[in-house]
Amino acid sequence: MRNMRRRNFLKSSAALAAAISSLPSAASASSASQTDGPSDELNPSGIRVAGIRMIGVVDGKYKVWTKRMGSGPVKVLLLHGGPGFTHDYLEAMESFLPQASIEMVYYDQLGCGNSDVPDDPSLWTLDRYLAEVEEVRQGLGLDNFVLYGHSWGSILGIEYALRYPQHLRGLVISNMTAGTQAYLKHIAALRDQLLSPDERKRLDALEAAKDYDNPDYSRILQQLYPQMMCRIQPWPEPVTRAFRIYNKKIYNQMQGKSEFEVTGNLKGWERWDRLHEIAVKTLVLGSQHDEMAPEDMRKMASMMPNATCAICPNGSHLDMWDDQAVYFDHLLAFLRSV
DSSP, X not given: OHHHHHHHXXXXXXXXXXXXXXXXXXXXXXXXXXXXXXXXXXXXXXXXOTTEEEEEETTTTEEEEEEEEOOSSEEEEEEOOTTTOOGXXXXXGGGTTGGXXXXXXXXXXXXXXXXXXXXXGGGOSHHHHHHHHXXXXXXXXXXXXXXXXXXXXXXXXXXXXXXXXXXXXXXXXXXXXXXXXXXXXXXHHHHHHHSOHHHHHHHHHHHHTTOTTSHHHHHHHHHHHHHHTOOSSSOOHHHHHHHHHOOHHHHHHHTOSBTTBOOSTTTTXXXXXXXXXXXXXXXXXEETTSSSOHHHHHHHHHHSTTEEEEXXXXXXXXXXXXXXXXXXXXXXXXXXXX
16 A cells, blocks of 8 residues: 555656646746846846846946836836935835836946945046946836936936937936035025024034044934934834945045035036926926925926926925825826826
8 A cells, every 4th residue: 555655646746747847838938028138248037036137337347236116108217316325215116106007217326235336436427427327228228218316316317318308208306406506505504494503603613624523523413314304213224224335435526525515526516507408397306394495496397398396395305205195196196197
């Protein structure tokens, strides 16, 4: 009896193995839909990789990380802020865009997060990053797409819309004014409003001495950030993660040592005089408690021929988190309209 059961088991196992061996040929007809894109020297073929695709940039010398999520006729490429931060703090998008049948693509800019991190200061310029966005677009095969920028990502978005408008279906400018001087003017007013006279005097003295590593400087920043960066407590984990892993070298070279002084190579950036050239349908998103003045955001939209503005009443710089319902109501309505 024991031997008979063993023979039956072996026969069943052989039949099962034969059935399994036939599966690859049955699935081969639909293999294209079961993988995440064509193979090349940076990406494997024939497997699913959770939407991740590495793209060659700087003429193929380096590679950057992208991740595609969701599907639908509207495709959105997300440009994170910084400079030097990562896609991580934009992860709120995952809870809204794919469910609305909108295809979204994360992208860590060179030097950030999951992308290559070369030690080459000559790479950290606006012009070089603008060229990178176009390389990423080509590598992903995107056209007639929506470009979303947040903060520094909106600087890239504005520049891209001026240089490559033929590829755009829409543009989202989130939490960024059209020039450094307007930003500095508003941030100075916020310092007066949110800090005591003694703290403001101390902050001014530390910045005058360029003593950014002083513990008092960090302490004062920690008073300001919960009021104008992200107003919910505790901060969401993707936000704390982004602050933990950002590339300080890139940030310091392009922005400067402080959120409140622009001493890097972006200090002369101004595009107010060219906003009228951006004809693509555009949404300008801001917040009442942001580092960027709400009146500046409204002014930007009024200067573009096909733009609208929405202000989140309870949000700050990271309004996709601290005024989430309002933010995504406006964003999704715009994306459905393009």
